[in-house]
Amino acid sequence: MRWFVRPGLRVLMYHKVSPAAEDEHTVNVARLERQLRWLRAEKFRFATLENVLRGALPERPVLVTFDDAYADAFEFARPVLRALGVPAAVFVPTAFIGQSSSWDRDPRPLMDASQLRALAADGFELALHSHRHENYAGLTAAQVTTDVREGFSTMQRLGLTIVPALGYPYGGRPRDPVARAAMQAALRAGGVRLAFRVGNRVNGLPLADPLEIQRLSVRGDESFGAFQRKVAWGKLL
C-alpha cells in the first residue's frame, strides 16, 4: 500500500545509534535500516543539504540528519547508510570534536576529525551545530556571530568541508520576534544559509523560511506505525 502523504520536504532528526538498546534519543541498527527501506519502498527520494540549498529537490524529498556527531553514529549508522546508498548530514558541535557530549546527562564519545573526514570522503555532509552546543534562545546576536565564526574556522582549520547550514541545539531560537530577526541577521551575515529547528512538521515547498526548517524527531521509544504517521503527516496537533 502506498501511503498518501502531505507534500513537502521531510527532514529526519536522529541522534545516537546502537547495535540493540534503544531510548528516546537512540535508535538501533535494525530500526534505522527498516525505516530507510520503508522510505525507499514508499518512493521517497533521499535528498542532501546541497539539494535544499540549490532548490534542486527530487520528488517526495527526505533529508536524513544526525545531531551532535556521536561516535556511535559513525560506527553503526554509517555502514547501513552506505549499504543502502542513503546520504546524510551531520550537525557538528565544533568545540567538542574528538571529545564527549558534556551537555548530556550521560556524556558519550563524539567523532574525531579523522572520523569526520572519513564521513566526508563517503559523501556525507557536515554542517554546524553551534560551536559549544549552546542554545541560541539564550544568546545575543553578537554571541551568535562569534559562535558561527568559531564553527566555520574550526572546520577550516581541520581541513573539513562544510555546508553553510546549522542545526539549532535543542531546536532553540529566541521567541521574541525582534531577537529572532537579529539572530537570523547574524546567521545570514555569518554565511549560514539553512537552519534547522525541530517542530515535527513537514515543510511546504518552496520553503517559507530557510532558517526555520522543521525536522521530524525520530525516537527509539516509539512504534514503527508512529514513525510512519509522523513521516506521512508530521504531528497532527
Ligand SMILES: [Zn+2]
Ligand atoms: Zn545537539
